[in-house]
Amino acid sequence: MSRLWKNSTPKKACRPKTQKGVAAVEFALIAPLLFAMILGIIDFGRMMFTMNLLQESTHRVAETATLVFPDNNGINKALQAGLIGSSENNSPLISNFTTAHIELHYLDVNGTKIGSPETCTDYDRIRFVSAQLVQGDDGYAFEFVTPINLLGFPQTMDMPAFSVVLPRESLGWAENGTPCSS
Structure with missing residues (x-):
């Protein structure tokens, strides 16, 4: 019985010589697409992270x-607050993001922009503060690291106009008042 058992099991799986290296060739064909997809997912994650930081930046400015x-x-102090974690004009977390990419406006009760809020008559009219990303040619554009432009996508993407409007609070009021309090 033990002899029968020994003869019934195959000693080695035989492969034809023409099949050698097929797995390596298949991997070589699939690997670039797989790596491109993984890098694209990472780049998309970077873009979502940047969008979240831009929204947070506009909120901090306002x-x-x-x-x-x-x-x-x-106003310069408020714009600097939008560059999360920086004491200069460039953000360390968002590449090529500067204070020039954020617009800051003071608004009256109707939402109309106030021309020069530092004057005392206009200071009293301020009811809201608005901060938003600059749009158009001067706006912030996210730059993809992966070469997705080979697939027909643009290499950069303009970010949406994140906008935050908050009601005025102290506007610099301290125990000794403001320059407008007399």
């Missing part, structure tokens, strides 16, 4: 602008 006096110093 929030800071509600707390500072609306003169040049206060």
